[in-house]
Amino acid sequence: MKMETHKVAKLHAILWGIFSLGGMIAAFLLPVMIYMTAIAYPFGLWPFSRENPACPSCLTLVRDPSLLVTGHLLGALFVFVTIAGSLFHGIFRFQSALTEVGLLKYRRALEAVGYFIIFVGIIVLAYYLIAWYLNGTIT
Template structure:
């Protein structure tokens, strides 16, 4: 039994490690990601500004983030997967602090399900792009 609890503790430690890595990613990479997709692109700001008056500027949009080159896809994967893990893990804990402690196991199950499905779907799209040259 002692070994078992030790294994659970180790799993917990690893999950916490991923969680803090996700926090790092959400802090350092997510702002620029949201800037590009929700501010620069819809409002036509740099680096997605329209090329009028600028001969050399390429016309690009956020789809280029995904299918531009491998580094872009990698950036999307790391940023979105890391942020998703961090956000869900943390929010699920916050709910336990607001009175749902007795539903902790259920919350964890739902949380990890969302994380798992989200990351698989994201990874599938990006790999599909890499293999087919298009996203599906």
């Protein structure tokens, strides 16, 4: 009797899990981030404040979006999860779109390029967020 063999796509299953979870998290957090950076900050609704470093004794309120990350691990994680989750969700969906438009022949090559760009993007994002978190600046 012929033995059935099936190759379980374990890596794909894990990537799908990240896509699914990352997409859901990004869907919840992205609107919050857009509100904070594109609406709240320019319209002066930014809730954060700090003392003026030039005059520690003065209680000067400064609106500054960098305070979201500087010294705040949770803030850095929030930015990382939102952007990295969105990027990963995007590349996975792009991969699906390649299938849907019938580019099966070129899919593997395009996927590889896409994943490479996204992973480089995520590493760069992590690097700058760590620098921002530790030094208060991304430069």
